[in-house]
Amino acid sequence: xxxxxxxxxxxxxxxxxxxxxxxxxxxxxxxxxxxxxxxxxxxxxxxxxxxxxxxxxxxxxxxxxxxxxxxxxxxxxxxxxxxxxxxxxxxxxxxxxxxxxxxxxxxxxxxxxxxxxxxxxxxxxxxxxxxxxxxxxxxxxxxxxxxxxxxxxxxxxxxxxxxxxxxxxxxxxxxxxxxxxxxxxxxxxxxxxxxxxxxxxxxxxxxxxxxxxxxxxxxxxxxxxxxxxxxxxxxxxxxxxxxxxxxxxxxxxxxxxxxxxxxxxxxxxxxxxxxxxxxxxxxxxxxxxxxxxxxxxxxxxxxxxxxxxxxxxxxxxxxxxxxxxxxxxxxxxxxxxxxxxxxxxxxxxxxxxxxxxxxxxxxxxxxxxxxxxxxxxxxxxxxxxxxxxx
Amino acid sequence: xxxxxxxxxxxxxxxxxxxxxxxxxxxxxxxxxxxxxxxxxxxxxxxxxxxxxxxx
Numbered sequence: 195x196x197x198x199x200x201x202x203x204x205x206x207x208x209x210x211x212x213x214x215x216x217x218x219x220x221x222x223x224x225x226x227x228x229x230x231x232x233x234x235x236x237x238x239x240x241x242x243x244x245x246x247x248x249x250x251x252x253x254x255x256x257x258x259x260x261x262x263x264x265x266x267x268x269x270x271x272x273x274x275x276x277x278x279x280x281x282x283x284x285x286x287x288x289x290x291x292x293x294x295x296x297x298x299x300x301x302x303x304x305x306x307x308x309x310x311x312x313x314x315x316x317x318x319x320x321x322x323x324x325x326x327x328x329x330x331x332x333x334x335x336x337x338x339x340x341x342x343x344x345x346x347x348x349x350x351x352x353x354x355x356x357x358x359x360x361x362x363x364x365x366x367x368x369x370x371x372x373x374x375x376x377x378x379x380x381x382x383x384x385x386x387x388x389x390x391x392x393x394x395x396x397x398x399x400x401x402x403x404x405x406x407x408x409x410x411x412x413x414x415x416x417x418x419x420x421x422x423x424x425x426x427x428x429x430x431x432x433x434x435x436x437x438x439x440x441x442x443x444x445x446x447x448x449x450x451x452x453x454x455x456x457x458x459x460x461x462x463x464x465x466x467x468x469x470x471x472x473x474x475x476x477x478x479x480x481x482x483x484x485x486x487x488x489x490x491x492x493x494x495x496x497x498x499x500x501x502x503x504x505x506x507x508x509x510x511x512x513x514x515x516x517x518x519x520x521x522x523x524x525x526x527x528x529x530x531x532x533x534x535x536x537x538x539x540x541x542x543x544x545x546x547x548x549x550x551x552x553x554x555x556x557x558x559x560x561x562x563x564x565x566x567x568x569x570x571x572x573x574x575x576x577x578x579x580x581x582x583x584x
Numbered sequence: 585x586x587x588x589x590x591x592x593x594x595x596x597x598x599x600x601x602x603x604x605x606x607x608x609x610x611x612x613x614x615x616x617x618x619x620x621x622x623x624x625x626x627x628x629x630x631x632x633x634x635x636x637x638x639x640x
């Protein structure tokens with residue numbers, strides 16, 4: 195019997211593996227893909243502030259772009275620039291970054307099995323028996339703790355009876371091209387808004403060393419066509435960026451932009467996307483995923499040492515998460531509900547009255563100043579009051 | 585039952601995360617759908633590239 199079986203070797207899984215192995219627990223990671231880190235499902239952006247806060251070091255090879263801010267484009271093309279220490283960040287090379295995290299976990303003592311898929315699990319004598327299938331056939335692994343780091347597809351949560359199914363109203367349909375030959379200021383990430391650009395989401399250009407991550411996320415309820423069609427249209431309509439650009443990779447994915455699920459069950463913890471831990475406004479989830487694993491490992495250590503892994507004990511992880519992110523996430527979900535009501539003309543108004551730092555404050559769930567800013571815009575103000583006030 | 589157009593599918597697995605009855609699984613590059621599918625077509629609506637087609 196091992197101490198900790200982690201399903202999924204993304205950022206959440208590998209940070210969990212390192213945290214657990216370095217505490218001396220027998221830790222095994224199973225990853226269904228034959229290669230860790232590929233294919234990515236991500237715009238690959240992360241802020242320096244986020245990384246520093248959770249104490250994660252990145253190998254320089256995992257960094258593909260260095261960013262000092264964001265340019266936001268209203269539907270008319272009007273630009274708002276966000277800059278400052280808080281906005282500095284990296285565009286990662288996920289395929290390298292995730293291998294770096296796995297290598298760190300292995301150095302700490304974790305074992306890894308790639309091309310090995312978890313196919314079911316059952317409770318037995320206070321432990322979990324997890325069935326996995328790989329190149330050498332099927333086997334059973336007995337473990338005291340199962341960590342579901344298996345992303346939006348999470349099976350672990352469902353097997354443990356948790357309601358991890360995403361709702362289509364809160365789940366971005368995402369598509370991205372990695373493109374070479376993109377002509378965009380590489381010191382900034384570029385974000386584009388509008389009902390005809392990316393309904394209830396946004397389109398992005400994230401510059402990398404010799405390419406750019408270009409994509410968009412939309413919500414189905416407001417879409418007139420598929421995400422892929424919106425992306426082709428976006429590229430066609432922006433010759434200034436894409437005149438000589440060609441795709442060198444295509445990826446897609448679902449982004450859970452709301453958090454509903456419970457995060458623990460008896461002998462089970464969910465981390466990262468599996469637990470829907472994504473910022474509901476910008477859809478970024480790498481930092482949150484890694485932070486959830488740091489928190490989960492602290493609670494798992496205590497529980498394993500006590501030999502008591504019931505939901506009642508593990509729930510401390512969920513409480514810790516909620517203490518740090520709960521209120522902010524709820525506020526940002528309200529802000530999302532407000533933004534979903536806006537027409538293109540309202541985005542133009544916001545581009546007129548908001549500075550870059552105001553938008554940063556909004557992403558940090560600060561609302562009071564925003565209502566004051568809207569004082570001269572009665573229609574927006576009443577909408578904001580309706581959605582943003584308690 | 586849902587049909588998967590393998591020429592279009594980019595095996596992102598996003599559909600798996602929205603299936604209310606856990607009927608879908610992504611195995612490397614292949615989406616599998618088991619008999620518990622209830623033809624709700626949520627995956628069809630979600631699919632970013634239009635690779636899924638419902639029977640209704």
